[in-house]
Amino acid sequence: MKENIITALDIGSSTIRSLLVKCKSQDHMEILGISELPSSGIEKGIVKDIQAVSDCVRKALEEVETVAGTNAVNIFANITGEHIKTHVGDGRISIPTASPNEPGEIDQAHVDQVINDAKNSVKIQKGFERSQILHGIPQGYVIDGQDDIRNPVRMIGFHLITKVYTIFADITPLRNLSKSIELAGYEIEPENFVLSHIAIANAVLSEDERRLGTILLDIGGGTCDISLFHRGVLEKILVVPMAGSAITEDLAIGLKTNLANAEYIKTQYGIALASSVDPEVEVDVEGIAGRESNRKTQHLVSHVIQHRVEEMLSLCYDRLKNYYTPELVTAGIVLTGGTARLQQIDKVVENAFNMHVKVAAPDLSRLNGMVSHLDDPAFATVVGLLYHAASLDRELKAPTSRAARFGTTKIADKIKQIYKDFTT
Ligand SMILES: Nc1ncnc2c1ncn2[C@@H]1O[C@H](COP(=O)(O)OP(=O)(O)OP(=O)(O)O)[C@@H](O)[C@H]1O
Ligand SMILES: [Mg+2]
Numbered sequence: 001m002k003e004n005i006i007t008a009l010d011i012g013s014s015t016i017r018s019l020l021v022k023c024k025s026q027d028h029m030e031i032l033g034i035s036e037l038p039s040s041g042i043e044k045g046i047v048k049d050i051q052a053v054s055d056c057v058r059k060a061l062e063e064v065e066t067v068a069g070t071n072a073v074n075i076f077a078n079i080t081g082e083h084i085k086t087h088v089g090d091g092r093i094s095i096p097t098a099s100p101n102e103p104g105e106i107d108q109a110h111v112d113q114v115i116n117d118a119k120n121s122v123k124i125q126k127g128f129e130r131s132q133i134l135h136g137i138p139q140g141y142v143i144d145g146q147d148d149i150r151n152p153v154r155m156i157g158f159h160l161i162t163k164v165y166t167i168f169a170d171i172t173p174l175r176n177l178s179k180s181i182e183l184a185g186y187e188i189e190p191e192n193f194v195l196s197h198i199a200i201a202n203a204v205l206s207e208d209e210r211r212l213g214t215i216l217l218d219i220g221g222g223t224c225d226i227s228l229f230h231r232g233v234l235e236k237i238l239v240v241p242m243a244g245s246a247i248t249e250d251l252a253i254g255l256k257t258n259l260a261n262a263e264y265i266k267t268q269y270g271i272a273l274a275s276s277v278d279p280e281v282e283v284d285v286e287g288i289a290g291r292e293s294n295r296k297t298q299h300l301v302s303h304v305i306q307h308r309v310e311e312m313l314s315l316c317y318d319r320l321k322n323y324y325t326p327e328l329v330t331a332g333i334v335l336t337g338g339t340a341r342l343q344q345i346d347k348v349v350e351n352a353f354n355m356h357v358k359v360a361a362p363d364l365s366r367l368n369g370m371v372s373h374l375d376d377p378a379f380a381t382v383v384g385l386l387y388h389a390a391s392l393d394r395e396l397k398a399p400t401s402r403a404a405r406f407g408t409t410k411i412a413d414k415i416k417q418i419y420k421d422f423t424t
Contacts (some may be wrong), residue, residue: 005032005399007064008074009057010199010387011177014221014245014338016056017382019374020064020072021367022399026390032068035060035289042144044222044241045081045196047176050183058184074396075125075188076383076389079177080196080225082241083170085131088139091118092161101157106143110160111153114141118164131168135196137234139163139187150232167195167237192389197227197237199384200336202391203362205229212330215315217349218380219339224316228324236323240315244339247308253302254297261286265301266342272309273344274302289294313352339375366390 003024010017016039020028027419037060041052091114095104116327122128141149141155152160174193181188199217201210209229213242246396247270252262270313281298290416332355337348344359364371374383 004394004396005070006386006389007061007071007075008355008382009060009075009077009181009387010196010382011042011053011057011077011180012039012220012338013045013223013243015039015378016060017379018064018072019382019386020059020068020070021369021386022389023386026184026338026387027366029367029386029390031367031371032070032372032410033064034062034067034370037063042222045079045239046083046173047180048174049176050180053177053185057181057186061097061184061186067345068385071400072186073399074192074195074389075181075186076192076385077177077181077188078199078385079134079169079172079174079193080223080239083173084134084195084237084239085170086237087122087125087128087169088120088163089118089166089167090161090163091121092159093117094159095157097158103144103158106155106157106160110155111138111141111162112420114160114162115164119166122166122168128168130171132174132190133196134169134193135167135229137165137166137235139235140231145236149403165234165236167198169195175382185341188363193235194385196225198234199382199388200225200380200383201227201234202387203380203384204334204336204360207232210336211329213324213328214323214331215320215329215333215353217333217335218337219243219312219335219345220337220378221339226316226320228320228329230324230328231333236320238316238319240312240313240316241317243337245344246312247305247339247342250304250308251301255285255301256288257285258288260353265303269298269301269409270305271298271302272305272348274299274306276344276347277302282392303331304417309342309345309348310323312354313349313361317352321331321405326355329355332358335359336361336377336380338378 006021006023016037018035020033023029039056041049047053065072072222076180092189093114115136119133141152142161183205213230213233221244224243228236248263252259271277277299279299282295285296286293340359346359350357361375361377362380373376
């Protein structure tokens with residue numbers, strides 16, 4: 001792979017995060033810029049106010065560009081939401097042979113062809129006309145009746161069959177997301193949208209976890225993104241439209257305070273397991289719109305949080321339960337997303353699923369530069385987008401210098417200094 005710039009853009013319901021890196025190889029990337037800003041105009045993965053989303057995208061990308069001194073090109077962004085659909089279908093091809101009774105050798109082009117055959121067969125089915133394929137994940141191959149083949153390249157056969165798990169996004173939410181990036185003044189190729197689940201898995205899951213079976217659960221602001229891995233492959237994805245924002249809203253109602261104060265109390269004093277909270281401790285609660293403030297016990301705060309977390313997990317469990325048995329998920333649950341920062345949430349998840357739970361931050365071994373800020377479960381998506389982009393065998397655009405747009409370097413220097421203070 002040629003040395004290149006990759007820009008990862010995680011457009012979340014609560015936060016927009018961007019990383020701009022110089023990619024030297026799949027395993028060696030240098031961070032040139034990081035940005036993290038509150039997002040607005042997007043809820044549960046769906047654009048609700050295109051101008052607001054595009055303003056956030058522009059701010060986030062301008063910030064990384066300024067720090068990096070280079071333009072944000074080769075943008076890869078995530079997509080999630082209840083509109084994501086999946087389908088399992090077969091692809092089959094004949095391998096060209098020199099003579100009718102002599103099998104041929106399978107190469108990568110044949111593998112790509114059989115996966116495309118499965119993907120395209122779904123596209124023409126009813127219900128998928130207004131969808132775009134995001135990913136086709138082969139679940140294993142069969143060569144002339146021999147099944148469970150993991151990698152058929154260089155093997156010999158007459159016929160190659162594969163079962164493919166195809167993931168689609170509805171065209172309307174996808175186009176609106178794309179348009180909000182264009183309105184911000186940037187370009188994104190249609191094939192550079194990556195399902196959040198796939199990005200996150202790239203950042204946090206080991207080969208062992210994929211093989212032994214894992215439920216990957218990202219609890220963000222608007223959605224719980226659930227992925228089930230088994231025998232090394234992604235077998236099922238689900239999206240539950242409830243996450244951290246619902247906890248904040250419950251706190252605002254339960255404590256009679258505004259959303260900003262509820263968010264502050266959640267992130268500063270929130271503990272997901274009410275039984276572990278000292279009943280004597282109290283917290284200050286601001287009144288709504290200038291009303292008198294008062295004090296509430298941390299136990300009450302915790303009680304409200306636990307109630308909502310349990311409801312959210314019960315929705316996740318109900319959606320997921322038909323697709324796995326505990327013995328297929330030997331590695332347990334891996335938890336990411338901003339809500340995974342909530343104290344003791346791992347214990348509540350453990351009780352709900354009766355499984356071991358690990359809170360995971362992204363693997364940063366392939367990055368150098370300012371990595372310490374990324375050691376956080378909320379950065380799994382944006383780091384995973386980078387890893388996904390770096391793994392593609394695709395021609396990327398050459399970097400272009402950013403300096404000319406500023407005329408003077410004074411603003412850039414100032415932002416660089418703020419950025420330096422923020423990351424050290
Ligand atoms: N320390 C903390 N304790 C509890 N909750 C937290 C903490 N830090 C962040 N959160 C919550 O995490 C959520 C945001 O997580 P994240 O940044 O992963 O979401 P997002 O990617 O913007 O949303 P989504 O993935 O759902 O579109 C918010 O609800 C926020 O309140
Ligand atoms: Mg997210």
